[in-house]
Amino acid sequence: MERYSAWRLFREALNGHRGWTPAWRSPSPKRRYDAVIIGGGGHGLATAYYLAKNHGMTNVAVVERGWLGGGNTGRNTTIVRSNYYHRESARLYDFSVRLYESLSRELNYNVMFSQRGVITLAHSRHDLEVVARWAGAAQLHGVDAEMVSVDEIKRRIPLLDTSPSARFPVWGGLMQRRGGTARHDAVAWGYARAASRLGVDIIQNCEVTGFSRNERGRVVGVETSLGPIAAGVVGLAVAGHSTVLADLAGFRLPVTSYALQAFVSEPLKPVMDTVMLSLATGAYISQSDKGGLVIGGGLDLYPSYAQRGNLPTAQRVIGALADQMPALGRVRLLRQWAGIVDVVPDSSPILGETPVEGLFINCGWGTGGFKAIPAGGTLLAHHLATGEPHPLAEPFGLRRFATGALIDEAAASGIAH
Amino acid sequence: MGESTALWTLAAPGLAIAERQTPASVLRIRRPDAAVIRALGEAFGLSWPAAPNTVAEGAVRIAWLAPGEWLLFASAEPVGEPVATACEGWLHHLSDVTAGYRLWRIEGPRSRDLLAKGAALDTHPRVFRSGQCAQTLFAKVHALVIPDRSGDAFDLLTDVSFAGHVRAWFIDAAEEFRA
């Protein structure tokens, strides 16, 4: 597999681009692998890559039900940040952001990590206080986070209505300069290519339909639509489908699947250079390198596996933005879609052991696991390879639900008067 | 309901809106049976609206709100006694909420168009007519909607704290019908 570079592109141009080879191999599954990763999203692919790279395990397969990257990784609004409130979260996500910072070069694949800054808007006195506490916490965890003034916000986001008469007046905000966006598909493809190059088998259109267990109950393989595959250990990274797979393995999870809606506008010349999130309306927006305004902000608040668009959510989220950015009234929505996210009561991921021996999990990223892909992959790979949880993953085990040691990011933002 | 003077009105071609105070009480009865319902009907001289989303009109207009819950368009004073008598032996509670609501009377051929801007409720005369009522989300607030006999008039009841909002909504929504 060739290395990508400008020089190589130039050489191929002379040759009509006939020399490029597959970005990843598509082999038929072998009978047995040392590790099988279920789920060809960012987390699954990254896990395979780090198994090979960090732990030298190359007899590894990623099995994906559909086309790789077709889950949430391929449909998310791509916000990357690490200014989390709790120490456990900040460490986890900042580890991820640091990996992102060198990811393109590491994978030899441009994932277009764009550290254009993420601004969270505070719309009231109370918001501002919450944000101050949050900024302080992030700083203490070693994460760059700073309070920004209304003037600074206006300068960075001219589209925003910052007048005091706005329905949601802007009182200030929290900014993480190292935050930004990345090209979502490229993250999946980059990991797939790099993993494949290291020997990992990537098997698409292969649905896991069951688990084979030995007499002690340990998982020793998976049953798939392409037949059984034996496995030394099995990693599960299927996001919205975590409970479906857990059911097959015979255990339950504190996870509910919801459709998260997303939107993109027609392509426009650059109109905003920062990522913006509003605490009051929940809407978030950034502009993709292609020019589309990429927008999120709404779960349909009932369990769903349908990936369907929904009108009330569009009206709420797009309406909020039309109000907060009055120039967008004439901009047009191009597409609306949804992804199925795995929501956990404390909105933190579940990492590590499952009640079934030999089966390890990475799930529960809910609406925010794209930013965590490099970290999530590293940690699951560590656990699969060493049998021990990575220290960063330890607080995120399933046990926390029984002990009460929840890592509740949502609770930290407080309740209204 | 026309007895009190309007607090606020708005007129546009094909449309008239009036905001009024209205005497109102909510009667709650825990698991009423047919006997209480009958007793209430007798006490008020009407067929008590036991079926969901129905309205009965006698000396007092009464709207179904929920199982075991009705809105009486009267303050608690005058109805307190007949209610107490009819509900004798049943756990019940009467709250005077006169000061907690606003009544909006919407009349005219455009009234349905106006409602359709604010609520997903189907108000077509074939499915929603006099004798019925419905609670719904209107202009983003909870509302009780009661169609009038006349065909294109409706009464809307909303929480008094949203009166300013609802008024602003009507002004804005009626703009289109201005001329």
Next chain:
Amino acid sequence: MLLIPCPWCGPRDEIEFRCGGQSHIQRPEPFDAVSDEAWADYLFTRINPKGVSYERWLHVFGCRQWFNVARDTRTHEIHAVYRMGEPKPDLRGVE
């Protein structure tokens, strides 16, 4: 946009409702005999079916009643609604 047939008010738009999640969950009692694990199950563990989901809904902007809905999470098709306290309907054949 779901059209949910409230057992009292009839079919209404989803914006009038709130979903309360899985229904038919037993609250474990007495409290001093419940293990941490059993309590965590009650609080957090959910079936989250891909298929027919039995769930509680509240008609917030209507009659303010809770009721049960059997709804397919793949298609959003609603197979049945029934009142609080009523048993699950027999949906063999659709599940």
Next chain:
Amino acid sequence: MSGRRLPGGGRIDRNRPLNFTFEGRPYRGYVGDTLASALLAAGVRVVGRSFKYHRPRGLLAAGVEEANALVQVGEGARAEVNLRATEVELHEGLTARAVNCWPSARFDVGAVNNLFGRLLPAGFYYKTFMWPDWRWFEPVIRRAAGLGRPSILPDPDRYETRHAHCDLLVVGSGPAGLAAALAASRRGERVMLVEQDPLPGGSLLWRPAQIDGRSGSDWAERAAAEIAAAPDALVLTRTTAIGYFDHNALALLERVAGAAGSPGPDHRPRQRLWSVRARRVVLAAGALERPLVFPGNDRPGVMLASAVSEYAARWAARAGDEAVVFTNNDSAYAAAHALLDTGGRVAAVVDSRPAPPARRTASLQARGVRTLLGASIVATHGRPALTGVTIRDAEGHDHRVAADVLAMSGGWNPTVHLFSQSGGALVWDGEQALFRPGRSAQAEVSVGAAAGEFGLSTAIEQGWRAGGGEGAPPLADAADERWTIGPLWRVPARGKAFVDFQNDVTADDIALSARENFVSVEHLKRYTTLGMAADQGKTSNVNALAIMAELTGRPIADVGTTRFRPPFTPATFGAIGGRARGELFQPLRRLPAHDRHVQAGAAFEEYGGWLRPAHYPGAGESAHAAEQREALAVRRAVGLFDGSPLGKIDVVGADAAEFLDRIYANTLSTLKVGRARYGLMLNEQGAVIDDGVTVRLAADHFLVGTTGGGADRIAAWLEEWLQCEWPDLDVLVAPVTTAWAVLTLSGPKARDVLDAAGVDMAIGEEDFPHMTFRECRVAGVPARISRVSFTGEVSFEVSVAADRACELWDRLRLAGAPFGLAPVGIEAWMLLRMEMGYLHLGADTDGATTPDDIGWGRVLKRRRDFVGRRSLTRPELLRKDRLQFVGVEAVDSTVPVPVGSHLRSPGLPSGSEGYVTSSGLSPTLGRGVALAMVRAGRSRYGEELLVITGEGRGRRVRVTVPGVRGPGGEPLDG
């Protein structure tokens, strides 16, 4: 300007000419023209530039599928970008220009990209720009990408939304849709017929047809009029069905008034979003023609064959003088006839099929047109627009033929977008080479061309049946002709052959994609961006996936399509949001005495959905000064505070006390009648969710008090437990919050003011002690008074019917004036409770705070169950080092420590040991007072901590019990 307007015909009003400009040059058109038809008629051939290579482009189509002619219309705040010229209705004074080119579409500097085109294959950016870093290149790429440049001025126009219900919603007003709507409206059904075009009729507006003895367009006009006249029917033109959602909910976008880029018309909305719930839906959305994929197929002058016909018939605009037709199916023959009929010349018809139906070729040969069978076009010529084509005949010989228009047809795609959005699955129809609707997933039926049925009679009949038509359907006078196709997905010849015109994706890009293993259509789409442009691949998707199928040797059905998503065509943010702007976006509640607060000069802020006075600044007074003054007034004299949002819920019944004992973390059943008790409610996870003072009015009657923001939430919470968990309890819950206003007098002079206002009972400390409750009259107004205090001063919380709030306010202010009574806003109120160390839920607590954390562990000693009880004994909640509620005082200065500041022992190297939750400057003490959550705080009284974040970083504070003492150590409320 060449005279391409035909001398007669067309649905334009030649008596009403219109002036407009395109790219700064003046032109003329007529009422009835679109910008596209007017430009075509004016001989303008280059209407835009492509996205990536900036190649000159002309009109491809005549309708919504147009991929090239993207324009900006208007300037300034009303400018609109990325509009398809084919959908812009011409109006007087319209100004338009092409997007994404500079300085103009004809001479575009960006065209250098075309020279480097070889360096820019699909996905080139994934392979480079990694070194030194993407951020060096990103700004350049971003500036190059994107189409139009939107205005950043606020949009001045109105948009509306509305709901609608119907028995039958028909999408599309061609013969199929009209027949359906006609049938249903005759049956008296509630019918909605929506058509995106300004005129009903669909293809009848330009395809020759006879129905019921009239011309197709006449019939359409009459049918539409009949439907519109039916009592329960609604015909909406200029209205696009943009989305098909669950349970037969559809979104429609209606363009009401105000042409593109021009001032909106006074009071009418510019656009309206309809949200429709239909019992049944008929999709009669027609079909869209596919281009052919061959080198140079994007040269201006290469058009869809149906577009050539449509421009001629509908707008009397001839696409060219010398035409070549290139097709793989029968339908393009009609275009050739149309060209001939309108006086054009047809140099050749190139049919890739070796043996098309003989009657097709014969009919053209009879008119002197050369037909080349088994042939294809391998190159086009002309700069910037078409002057000729190279035809490769069946023997492989190339011929160059002069032509200024090339009409192409690659077959037809039923407009299945909405069907697919509805959840229906598509099936591949190999015979007609198209995807058509398979089984419906909702109460929907597709008819006519949208169902892959291209005969007029069939379309009408299907529509008629779908509309429930009784009797014979309207009769088309010609029998349906069989329509045949011999798929040609791409012409195997060298050169850039475009598949996606808007995103500049070529057949070679698809090959590259396949070579690199991006073989799934979804990968193909994302890797090449095919189908992701503003047209969402209306003309490109099927060609692309068929080419991918060929390349990978898979059947087309297996390759499948990418997903169809709403909206069908782009919809403005304005319309989607509608009038829900500003205050209408999310309602605000107003206090019963709102007007009085306005008169008192209140500065309002939103608190938990209520608009409430933050403070009452006097003339020239700062917010801070006002707050200090108000707080001092309470300490020294008396303040008047509006606490109306506080929740009030009657709980009655024999089991009321039992119920509240289960709900509250502390005991309520032991409360004596007439007395009040503070209570905490938890959720099942043990976190505090609300607090408030509850009074017992009778043995079986409590009045539960909640926080202002909790009123509705807690009422619903109580109902939820009753309905779902404890239906057997004999209890009723009656929320009455907004029926009551609450005005609180607080301060050493509070009793005097109440006295002066007139109260019909004894209010001395003994007669009416703290934490009791009485019903009485205040200044003649029936009232309930609670003796509770949030300030530490003597307080009377007076509740009256909300409609008497203003009266009471006036009376109290009048009575209070001699005592120095001041209206007090929330901010001063918060300061006062902070001084006292009283907890404010939501400020001092967050969603994980437990009763023990805030010092209420005592109430948990009970042996019985309550909501959240079991959670409190989980190991994590029993830890001794949890954050606990304490006071903190600055030791180094009088300046308050900002809220949110984190704290830590000077001995610790890292981490946080807590944070300040409430803070302010105490006017009484002249120094800052603060509350905090501190790790194991209650065991650390007296300990000094360092402020480690925020503006106060480096300062020192001491941990205290919550609340401050006076100068002599006495409690402030002494």
